[in-house]
Amino acid sequence: MHRAAFAWAGLAGSYEAVRVPPADLGAALAELRQGRILGANLSLPHKEAALPYLDSLTAAARAIGAVNTIIYREGKLLGDNTDAPGFLAALADVGVSPDGAAVVLGAGGAARAAVWALRSPLGSQGRQVFVVNRTRAKAERLTADLGGLAADLPEIRWAEVGLIVNASSAGLSAPDQSPLPDFDFSPLPKSALIYDMVYKPADTRLMRDARAAGLRAENGLGMLAHQARLAFLAWTGVDVPVRVFLDALHAAQVVSPLPSPEAEHV
Template identity: 70%
Template sequence: MKRAFLFADPAAHSRSPAMHNAAFGHAGIDAHYEAVRVPPDLLATYIQTLRQPDVLGANLSLPHKEAVLPLLDTLSSAARAIGAVNTVVNRGGMLHGDNTDAPGFLAALASAGDHRQGGAVVLGAGGAARAAVWALRSQGRGVYVVNRTHEKAVELTRELGGTACALEAVPWPSIQLIVNASSAGLSDAAQSPLPGFEFSVLPSSALVYDMVYKPAETRLMYDARAAGLRAENGLEMLAQQARLAFTAWTGVEVPIRVFLDALAVVG
């Protein structure tokens, strides 16, 4: 039996085992995925175990996505540019790092009906925001990055492109997409990254994409929908990054529905 893992701290809450074990079942692959709590000081030891022949690879989540980079043999161009790895592939004992959050985010945007044109605003300047900015810039989009700590947005845009600015400086009538890549709303469902925001400054065709997926309708989504805009949560991005990681490990394409159905079961 082959094995794949999630290394994270904490790890118990993860929905990845449900998705990947469902996908192994669907594909008829004799393999098992397990979430393992790995504290930061043990990351290097755990990463070494991925070189074993029966291991397909691993996902990485907080707090390991950046720290893992120097422990790997090769990196994809996306992982290197973003500075974060969420998927490690065991290629015959050599470990390759990739970032499937960025293409997973673009696939989720496409499903949500994003027009792939017009300006985009990314809220946040952490790892998720870096993946979003890199992905949107790869589409040639103009990106404005707004973050609670402005200096971090400046640093991000210096590396990845785009414009760091205050909320008031965004040219709102040209914006077709708002992405919440901040943690606002994650632990407090009543919290919005845009409290009191007047959504009518946006074109009526604009999409609001919240990477947070619990609750299913976040405060940001509620406010955007109340103003007549389309809004989606981050559940499909979670499924899409898993689908892409699965293919990287196995070479097998499993329909996104399998991953979404598994998420629906675990709630």
């Protein structure tokens, strides 16, 4: 995606994948301070471990407690989390209304990004957000930090829910796995959207079940592209159309070893 963005922008730059063992994270981030690199993205297990090495954090990164983008600025490193605004931009692309409650499945880093986004001024501060997780205590810790309400499935008034977000890894490694197996979608409004942050495979069981019930369903490809667009903008100052990133993903048939949003099973 980023190589395609450099080409579109006419910039002489490159984006390379570098494997950094956890023990070498500090040294790798120190290298960024030399000013030869505009910044970096982080994948697991570095998104939280990097925080002590950074000079400052954006409001999103501080609240979510994880960084996926580092920006070099005059010898200092700024940590950002573009997953949250990227998620909201992806929802906007598919016309999600701010009306109705939202249900977030999972309580890991991706879920924290989703809850923060939905409840922040960037999203809809009036929206009720329920967090459902296999370990309820972890959902309660998330909502204590970011707001919303930890809940079990039977506690939710589904007729009032306009959005379900899968921020767990269910369906990531097993296409027939769902975070909501045998779930009855019929009480949801027909305008509700099921948004699965998983993008590989592109069509998950959760999405198929939702469509079979007559509901809209989208995967996380749009979020992946938007979070990359925002990172590229932070590094270069150039706002490349999201279509450039999406076209690059489709050209690669989404089979390159791109990291999925960090998540955990519900």
